[in-house]
Amino acid sequence: MRESQVAEARPYHHGDLSRALIDAARRLLEAEGPSALSLRAVAREAGVSPAAPYHHFKDKGELLEAVAGEGWDMLDAAIARARAQAPSIHQALNEIGVAYVCFARDNPALYRVMYDTARDREALPGDMATINKDSAYCKVRDTLIEAGGADPRDPIDIELATTAAWCSAHGLAEMSGFKQFAHLKDALGGEEAFFRAIFQHMGLGLPRTPN
């Protein structure tokens, strides 16, 4: 080591700062929470000046969008895994739901950023169907049809059923970290059991009876 400098004096032009910034943001996000994620802190974490990110992202929002994008990819992968491992089609829906909520529980800050950035934008889960055939939304939709929870010949019904399932899971995901459920989780023997019980009550994908 030619210098006692620990960070060994980053070279000329850094190489791939976009990548480094996104990684730094994700690190900070899960370590300190969403409120602590400032653009300056990200730059600090990546070892560059506060203005450097602006050569790779238009503003803070655009960096967060990039972070959120990776989040959606991770979520897609988790849903795919859950669906592949489910023993039956009827269990698949519950497994997908549990996987969804577990993702939110394990990446709470990332999950919030994903929806915060999706809120304002034009594209959102419902629209992902048109963008990405491997999206979690499509997997939920197809599983729902296969399980008999939606009429495969009625596009509106399909979208409604998928949206209903998605919203239910999102609601639980948003509240999964709330401390008041602690006694329910204890009573049921763990968080996943709690999630499963809630999904049971939601009756996702079950044939609907008239009201």
Next chain:
Amino acid sequence: MRESQVAEARPYHHGDLSRALIDAARRLLEAEGPSALSLRAVAREAGVSPAAPYHHFKDKGELLEAVAGEGWDMLDAAIARARAQAPSIHQALNEIGVAYVCFARDNPALYRVMYDTARDREALPGDMATINKDSAYCKVRDTLIEAGGADPRDPIDIELATTAAWCSAHGLAEMSGFKQFAHLKDALGGEEAFFRAIFQHMGLGLPRTPN
């Protein structure tokens, strides 16, 4: 008018600044959105100096808690109205759900503040049952029992069913403003029809069939 001053030079000690600050916050919140709500802006809106609020609230969070508290009161009232007006017990659940989501749609920024402050705290909807017998949570729970969606002799089942319903509604409420549902809302002839259709698919409070 003794002065061309429009705001006519606020008197000695203002009178009830807490109240004025909460009102100013709510005004700003719905006018400019949650991100625009700074403590300084609230003070400006109320016509006092940036430091004045600190004599009434420990910090920004405490002011937001006060705002959120009024939000929960408003929500309780809306739920009570919906339940009272429902013609049948089975329709009551759907009406409550629709009222809940309409509240979130009509007060989006307030709704976010309500959950943002609830997230960190110890108390939350599930816990409100112990605090306020008139809370929306209790109304949902009682209606659920009456409709046969929960076993009245199983406290755990009651809480699970209520939580499931609550989470479903919250999920839809959170996403109710997403622009991608526009075509569904159009196809169904309005926002409320869309909410109703989603709740229909969720099957809230219906007797559950085994999985």
Next chain:
DNA sequence: TCTCAATCTTAGCGCCGTAAAGATGTCTTG
């Protein structure tokens, strides 16, 4: 009336997002 405590203001700290302008290194073209 005098004092005191509550309330409000001014001033200032360090943080933030962002813009403008200068420095530094790479790439292209002759």
Next chain:
DNA sequence: CAAGACATCTTTACGGCGCTAAGATTGAGA
């Protein structure tokens, strides 16, 4: 290989933020 064009990064600076400390003002109780 030289030289200018270009991308990338840094420095500096602006206004706004949450919050604190110290000083001014005022209403209320002794």
